[in-house]
């Protein structure tokens with residue numbers, strides 16, 4: 227029997243934000259950092275979040291990643307509504323299903339690069355698969371650095387260790403908050419090139435906050451926040467297009 231009507235394509239949204247609001251403080255001093263943000267993040271897509279300083283980028287990322295709680299609205303990660311989860315369940319979900327890379331690397335200084343990379347897997351009680359570890363370490367050019375401690379590594383190498391640590395558990399979403407903010411342009415390009423490669427090769431989903439149009443141009447799309455709202459979206463961004471949108475928003 228031939229099939230006459232094609233099934234509608236299934237769009238797999240690994241993260242969803244619905245009408246998120248976030249206020250800090252109360253009364254006259256309250257700050258509305260998010261004022262009703264909705265967005266969907268398809269699996270295997272690299273999204274950059276940009277906007278002027280104070281527009282709510284970090285707050286949005288932190289609420290999406292379960293690092294901060296929204297005042298109202300919902301966040302779904304892999305179909306799970308994380309806004310209703312207990313603190314313990316949220317911690318477990320973050321550890322098992324999400325990866326994080328921050329501007330400041332956040333490596334433990336007493337541990338070697340290899341111990342830092344394996345840290346999340348070990349804390350989670352599972353043995354990370356050796357082949358995956360080797361693939362990540364080689365792709366990030368860290369093979370010769372595994373026995374070094376963070377102080378013996380350059381900023382770019384430290385961030386690559388942080389990226390390896392974040393990817394070792396094969397997270398459903400890798401969240402990155404200004405991952406190249408402390409790196410020179412060459413080290414930044416290496417980290418961004420690797421993230422791009424992970425999206426292309428493994429369908430890794432990446433959500434990254436950045437100030438840098440060069441970094442944003444590695445993404446599949448850019449979401450622009452202004453004053454706690456998404457005000458624009460740019461698919462297949464080029465550096466010039468991102469510059470232009472930012473100039474318009476800031477000007």
Ligand SMILES: Nc1ncnc2c1ncn2[C@@H]1O[C@H](COP(=O)(O)OP(=O)(O)OP(=O)(O)O)[C@@H](O)[C@H]1O
Nearest residue numbers: 250251257259277278279280281282283284285286
């Ligand atoms: N813990 C907090 N307490 C009070 N206000 C906060 C807090 N965190 C953020 N804010 C405020 O919420 C708004 C959004 O901040 P957020 O850090 O999300 O913006 P951002 O776009 O990431 O800024 P930047 O680009 O400067 O890092 C700002 O007005 C900020 O001052």
